[in-house]
Amino acid sequence: MADMQKALRARILGAGIVPRVIWGRKVPQGTALPYLQLFAVSDPRPGHLKGYNGGRTTRVQADCKAESYAEAKAMSDALVPLLAAPATVDGIKFGHTKAEGPQDLGEDTAAGFVHRMSLDLLVWHSSV
Template sequence: MEEDLRALLLDAPAVTALVGPRVNFGRHPQGEPLPALVLTTVSDREGLTLDGPDGLQRARVQIDCWAASYGEAKRLSRAVRQRLHGHSGGGFRALILEAARDLGAPEAPGRPFRVSLDFLVTYSA
């Protein structure tokens, strides 16, 4: 799922126009420029029915949109939302935006801004 989700974002011209190839799971490499996307799998579980596993996985993925300015972080979050929300295809049954958070101004000058998006991801196991 992680590789496919990253590829889906890198295949979106509106996203890559802002971040280029800087879409990473776990963390953004130190010293690399912004803006960037950092994806984190918050949860991932197997789907079940009364008869057992249903062949689907259900995950929550947090996508942090990092940028030097609030406006740039917000534009990036809109591009991600446009690409992913409501998407189905390939191994993905559904990508649904569950929540979005603007995390306020940085406490120290020069610190980047972040907008976080939580997606519910249903995909074939």
């Protein structure tokens, strides 16, 4: 799945809708807002009697974090149509990504309030 993660990150950064994309739960200390934090929630590998299928759908949680509600919402609003269009990036073919949400999950942190718009993305992908 690392190749899909790298390609998805490159795709989002290439569109210019966010300045930083971070995979995983650990954000480097001092990371400036805004940024997009991605987590692979589930990655089933569909198969049949002869082995696994080439393509699969990975559920990715996308948290758009920003200093203002408007900025976090704009990031999530831009992410949905970007990923809805099929594309091929770094040898990974992406199909139509379905989005659920966003949910407003802003939170108080040690550094102050952080606005967070959270999307569940069903990312279809395969190697080219």
